[in-house]
Amino acid sequence: MTDSNKHACASLENLYRIFTVPEAPDSTLMQLDDAISDNMIGFLQQHIVAEETDLLEIEKDFTNTDIPEEPVFVSEQTEFLLEKVVAQSVHTASPSFIGHMTSALPYFMIPLSKIMIALNQNLVKTETSKAFTPLERQVLGMMHRLIYQSGEEFYQRWLHDSHQHLGAFCSGGTVANITALWAARNRAFGADGEFRGIAQEGVFKAFKHYGVDGAAILVSKRGHYSLSKAVDVLGIGREYIVAVDTDENNRIRPDLLQKKIDLLKKENVKPLAIVGIAGTTETGNVDPLDKLADIAEAEGIHFHVDAAWGGPAIFSRAHGKLLKGIERADSVTIDAHKQLYVPMGVGMVLFKDPAALNSIEHHAQYIIRQGSKDLGSNTLEGSRPGMAMLVHSGLNIIGRQGYELLVDQGIEKARLFADMIRQSDDFEVISEPELNILTYRWAPASVRRVLVDADPDVRKRANDILNKINRYVQKALREHGRSFVSRTRLTPKRYDQQLITVYRVVLANPLTTTEILVDVLEEQRQIVTDKALRKRMNQLQELLGKNAA
């Protein structure tokens, strides 16, 4: 045997080893594995660096694009991940991380995920998923029933029917929304006489056949950007997202929606779908779904509800009624990795009519054969992991009452925080919490008093300065690393629809305490006194007069 052959054999042995020999219990990797099992909270606290490092600095550890010729030891890679990736990741599970929709996970999700990953099923086809297929269909049935309450007989009839689908699992809300609008588009421009349908012939021939100049999706101006992605992907065009104005609580105005529909029809543009929002991403508001359903019904338009965030509010007897009308939606998006507390990334789209997904059906010989129970035939994605197992576990282990508590305490906490802000002298609530999201900004009462009566131009300039101050405060808070609120811009009526920079708070982590909320305000107050802001403060004072600072 030559030397080079010996080397190759040695490597082949190594290769078999990584597939057959477990990591040693005392290896760095398995110690981390144990540490997560024993105390995930401790693991995250210990290993994630709180204080923010500049992204440009972090990037320096990720510049090599050469794939190593020789393998790197598992221990070496683990050390790298620990020092450079884990340490510089975001502590999304922290109770003071209240700026985005990614929150803590229940402990049981971690070992269950490990089982799921070890099984490595592929849901595209029953031959690579077996029991996972009926499991996924069951979960879709559970969520469908939660929303539509269609009765036992309905579910017994359709749950496992190979030609019908109560919904689809996917990687997240964006794909869910695209899937819903895809089905809506294909149904609106279905086969008709010699025309074989938009799925077959495309948008161009469909519009020609139906004699329309366009098709539009109507949604409030608070609609998620995934809808704009959706109309781009679907060949409808981003200009055909018709953004309808909202009331002062960020809820779509049905009267204006109706006007837009009338206008579209005059312009020979077909209204393809009305999208109601149950939990706007920025402010957590819920559209008047029942009124939207009325309009959709009267006009014969597909009614989709984007409940990616707010869907689980249905679990709450106290707040579920906010979503009244969702049961009349043709399709509903719900994210499991948001308020079902399942790891990233899994979403669902549910369809009232179990035949709706047939409009996007695809088949292939070697996979997803016609008439089979293969799930790949009615999903946008192909290969998919068995995340349904985690949703199933959440629904069972947390249960209806558990999710209700999670929803209720989040909303209570948001109201409490809004009260705290109102009672403070130096902050202003911009959007009231309807669910568990609110926005606010630093704007002392003295400034606000002057602002109200100020000349519109002065008000505008003052708000511009406040925007810069609040932007600074949000960034500084993030950099300190003790807590995190996000930032967005809203156009409140009280400020003449001017773009106002606000802090956005999402209260989904059950471990977030009142003390944490107190501390956030206190730290923001501190940041406001930063030397770096002195110039802005002076500008504000000059503009508004001494009374305002």
Place this chain on the structure above:
Amino acid sequence: MTDSNKHACASLENLYRIFTVPEAPDSTLMQLDDAISDNMIGFLQQHIVAEETDLLEIEKDFTNTDIPEEPVFVSEQTEFLLEKVVAQSVHTASPSFIGHMTSALPYFMIPLSKIMIALNQNLVKTETSKAFTPLERQVLGMMHRLIYQSGEEFYQRWLHDSHQHLGAFCSGGTVANITALWAARNRAFGADGEFRGIAQEGVFKAFKHYGVDGAAILVSKRGHYSLSKAVDVLGIGREYIVAVDTDENNRIRPDLLQKKIDLLKKENVKPLAIVGIAGTTETGNVDPLDKLADIAEAEGIHFHVDAAWGGPAIFSRAHGKLLKGIERADSVTIDAHKQLYVPMGVGMVLFKDPAALNSIEHHAQYIIRQGSKDLGSNTLEGSRPGMAMLVHSGLNIIGRQGYELLVDQGIEKARLFADMIRQSDDFEVISEPELNILTYRWAPASVRRVLVDADPDVRKRANDILNKINRYVQKALREHGRSFVSRTRLTPKRYDQQLITVYRVVLANPLTTTEILVDVLEEQRQIVTDKALRKRMNQLQELLGKNAA
């Protein structure tokens, strides 16, 4: 405190517990966790039932659509999952599971996945992913370099540029293909004079502006069904997938491709993209990519390569040349959950031109702001998990040489199996392995000899009977549960393009031994003698005469 209040408090406490108190080390769940760490192979062997249970039978355990009011104990849920889900799942990691593209995982992937899940990052935005963002971009750079070899300067310039993207991560090859064709569509029908581009105005106005009656995607008839999903989603229409005939080795015929392009142009249909396949799903063949690149270049058409399966062949010095020409592709799809041995579900699409993904750019105020490094602006999906960490680990721990070995030994094994089949008297190779996939069927030499000279009608009827026999054999093998090959239908030239049912074998698991392959053939031979097949055998004999059986 009332009784009902006490109950609620108790539940709230329970709720906090699931977020703060680790599962007990002696709980069923943690014992499974340990069992997977100690011996994943053993865990899977012990817990997955080999013999197949009918899906209708399995479904009975998944019929309840009520979400439980009261929470279920973690132990109870774990027992359910173990008995009803894990036991009835598919042993995709088994070395004798050689029918699909889901294979075994290296051990280190499991604890690394656990870390990834515990961190629960969201790649849509740096505020929820920090170091994971440059990490993901680095991996895209590594894969880009593997394919395009653009030189150090190129990568230093673009790797972390906030306005450019070397590619995108996604949940799998389907989304990767859609993303590539989406970008191709948007670039082909970009803004032009008063026309603001197809992304803004949609397919209808784009076709009108550019004066075309359609747009088409050209691919061999062995193209993956995701392309048909893609043209449906993208509003182009399924009829505009132009399926080009292949040579006897399932590779696209460039001469016929050119003819199709000429024809499309005569019909005023714009050829939008040529898709070359590097590893057809059914037969593992690779199109002549260099010739496709020539045509695409001469015609000015986007050239996409679907290397979801075969991409990693580039790692091999011996076989990488099969993919020559891939470096000229405008975009390339590669799945990480296939031959990079990463858990389900993660794929990538790479773009030669780092500006290509700007054609699908989206922004939002609260997230993925313009000019930020937020990855959500140029991906089809929104929220996404940190799977890049696992791809990074595979590339480092397995290394170039390791992947080369995996590729080489898979191809060798496929050739060896093809030889075994050829040397046997009772099986027939239908498609020769070019990569690590082959197809064959049961068809004794005596039958084949008669078939060759038989009357076409007799040949057809005999093949129909053989199809039924082979279908039965494939199903029976699966039901026995000792091994698994999949099944598809091909149209080999030697049988006048008749649909022939074949067994499809994918040799990606490094633990699959020659003995396993011998056993598969032996078991299939046994099944052929089943009483249930006696009638078919008689039909065959009657049709072909005594010499043939």
